[in-house]
Amino acid sequence: MAAAGVMSDLVTDGSKRRSANFRPSAWDYDFVQSLRSEYREERSMEQVEKMKEEVRDLIRSEMPLVEKLEQIDAVQRLGLGYHFEPEIKNALQAIIDGATDTAGAFDDGLHATALRFRLLRQNGFTVEQGVFQRFMTEDASSFRESLREDIKGLLSLYEASFYGFEGEAFIDVARTFSSACLENVKGDNDVWVRKIDHALDMPVHWRPNRLEARWSVDVYEADQRDCSNPILLDLAKLDFNVVQSVYRDEVSKLARWWVNLGLNKMDFCRDRLMEHFLWNALMVYEPQFGAFREMSTKITCMITLMDDVYDVFGSWEELQLLTKFIERWDISKIDELPSTIRTCFLAMYNTTNEIGYWTMKERGFNIIPYLHKLWVNQGKTWLEEAKWYHEGYKPTLEEYLNASVTSIGGHVVLFCSYFTTSDKLSKETLEYLCNIPNIMYCSSLILRLTNDLSTSSDELARGDNFKSLHCYMNETEASEEASRQHIKSLVQDAWKQMNKDAYGYNPCPRPFLGACLNLARASQLFYQYGDGHGIPDRETKDNLKSILIQPIPIKQ
Incomplete structure (x- = not known):
């Protein structure tokens, strides 16, 4: 069905039609229709499957609590979480089973507590805001001033605060405190400053998966501490390109539909x-x-x-x-x-x-x-x-x-x-x-x-x-x-x-x-x-x- 060739500037009563003066498309549809996949050949798919097995073994392996949490966070931020949902669920359930009390609390620092809180909620587990109470003043009106120097903990607390539910006062206080502290962070560590700026610009909870994955690949590659498991980075790069190839095929067909319409x-x-x-x-x-x-x-x-x-x-x-x-x-x-x-x-x-x-x-x-x-x-x-x-x-x-x-x-x-x-x-x-x-x-x-x-x-x-x-x-x-x-x-x-x-x-x-x-x-x-x-x-x-x-x- 082709669109009408001529549009009258006048409505039925003879008055002038309004115009919003919208900008035309910024894309050449001939170019869009020509997009082809580059990473969907058999060799790429075999590489992905092989690396996925290695990452599964990594997620299942024993390691200290904080390392396990950071590993799960890396898998999900790099856009790989959809491949490993059962393994991530099992790993988090094991962490819950190791909790020292019914509220799911551990005697860990602010970083581990906040990261665990975020990952549990993010993956559908029940965890109470009370896990943060021991970091707060006696009247539970604010977080302790001594935490201001814990940059890693503050960043984790800030990200966790966006997973709050209605009526969770501790979580609201956490966001106010952590954001105020992070806005004043200065230093020579470019990677940490970059991470803080990224979070303050928009928290990870509000960021779409594919774009966060693309950003995370660059940051994890720049930070040697996050590259302790290079297989994650290698899989993230290849998987991103494979998914991109899927999108290319899809949008090429849609452009053809749109032009034909x-x-x-x-x-x-x-x-x-x-x-x-x-x-x-x-x-x-x-x-x-x-x-x-x-x-x-x-x-x-x-x-x-x-x-x-x-x-x-x-x-x-x-x-x-x-x-x-x-x-x-x-x-x-x-x-x-x-x-x-x-x-x-x-x-x-x-x-x-x-x-x-x-x-x-x-x-x-x-x-x-x-x-x-x-x-x-x-x-x-x-x-x-x-x-x-x-x-x-x-x-x-x-x-x-x-x-x-x-x-x-x-x-x-x-x-x-x-x-x-x-x-x-x-x-x-x-x-x-x-x-x-x-x-x-x-x-x-x-x-x-x-x-x-x-x-x-x-x-x-x-x-x-x-x-x-x-x-x-x-x-x-x-x-x-x-x-x-x-x-x-x-x-x-x-x-x-x-x-x-x-x-x-x-x-x-x-x-x-x-x-x-x-x-x-x-x-x-x-x-x-x-x-x-x-x-x-x-x-x-x-x-x-x-x-x-x-x-x-x-x-x-």
């Missing part, structure tokens, strides 16, 4: 196929889940396309009609829609049905009714936001979030992560996810708020609705800086709730839970230095190059 020629909307693929590769990065990256990248393209129709292109009357078509999910009277909007709706309709066909064929389950329900929710919230714009209405923060956490599209993408990564679908789970459980809401809330913090000024300048920051400012008369701090506190609260849902008991499949965490991580990444999606400048392009274009050099 013709929507890259639509000049009113954001052409962001590559950024959409990066987003979804960061969400579900394991190579075996290519179906998710393909289906969800297509869905993300449709979300952005339709969002721009509602935000920029369509008139109020056209958007009301479009929403009715989404609700009916029927193309029998499609000619009632204006040409360009008709093309966009057909693209969404056909893409959804193609994904439904794939799921029926591969999973034996019809998910179209569930996807349709989510699209209807999207359409209603897009229309509500359009109504605010056309009526000049300024919503409260609560009103805004009730609509915008849905309209940003995270719910649809997260739903895709279930049916594309699970072999056994159930009606009960599909219905549960369509009702948006708390972990999906929190993940989408982080996406919404981080987006708002980075894009609000640009969007207001072109006449869009208020965003969360401005809703709060208008409602409370707070300053912009105070409002930013409030929105950032909402992000931190959402992370605490999501931590509890992801690392406590949850009946949802692990790949889905990981996708919820990783959607939030990708959001933190894309919007850390501005609108890395709408205006994909240096940071986003560099990240794409790291993930897709530039393999890690390997000495032969």
Whole structure:
């Protein structure tokens, strides 16, 4: 299906259409389609399997507690954890079994205690915040001043503090204390300063796996102490390149789909196929889940396309009609829609049905009714936001979030992560996810708020609705800086709730839970230095190059 060749500058009432002046894609699709795998030949795969056996033996081997913790941390930071989940679980269970009391405490220093706390929570084990109590003052209001010189311990404490749950006061104090101490660290040790700067820029818990792996390879290679097991570094390099080759094949096919669809020629909307693929590769990065990256990248393209129709292109009357078509999910009277909007709706309709066909064929389950329900929710919230714009209405923060956490599209993408990564679908789970459980809401809330913090000024300048920051400012008369701090506190609260849902008991499949965490991580990444999606400048392009274009050099 080709896109409409001509788009009228006028809406049906004769008024001029708005324009967001989005930048064109920064990528040449002929180049993207030419990408080929370089590390998927039999020789590379045999090397990976051989090295994996050596690392398994390493994880199973006996060693002092701190060394074992640091080894597990290295495996996971280097992006290798998905290969060794049973071995890591067994090693951590053995550490728990060796605890000296029921709270899981040991008579170890701050570094070991904080690292153990983080790794246990990160891998789904129960560990109480009380393990930190012995490092605190008698009234448990702050950490002991003598700890200020323990740089390694402070860094571990800081990283652990981002795994806190709602209501854990010790963890909140840990973050405040450790971050204040680390910000004052000076010294000649370049590796340690680099690690501290990296953590303060963004904690490891908020960083996507593939990009953290790429950064960690460089740092572990620079720090001889971390290279005591060179097999880890060798495997990390080769595995990164093998996974990159998988991504290259996938994005090459997606570029061909996007160009054939013709929507890259639509000049009113954001052409962001590559950024959409990066987003979804960061969400579900394991190579075996290519179906998710393909289906969800297509869905993300449709979300952005339709969002721009509602935000920029369509008139109020056209958007009301479009929403009715989404609700009916029927193309029998499609000619009632204006040409360009008709093309966009057909693209969404056909893409959804193609994904439904794939799921029926591969999973034996019809998910179209569930996807349709989510699209209807999207359409209603897009229309509500359009109504605010056309009526000049300024919503409260609560009103805004009730609509915008849905309209940003995270719910649809997260739903895709279930049916594309699970072999056994159930009606009960599909219905549960369509009702948006708390972990999906929190993940989408982080996406919404981080987006708002980075894009609000640009969007207001072109006449869009208020965003969360401005809703709060208008409602409370707070300053912009105070409002930013409030929105950032909402992000931190959402992370605490999501931590509890992801690392406590949850009946949802692990790949889905990981996708919820990783959607939030990708959001933190894309919007850390501005609108890395709408205006994909240096940071986003560099990240794409790291993930897709530039393999890690390997000495032969």
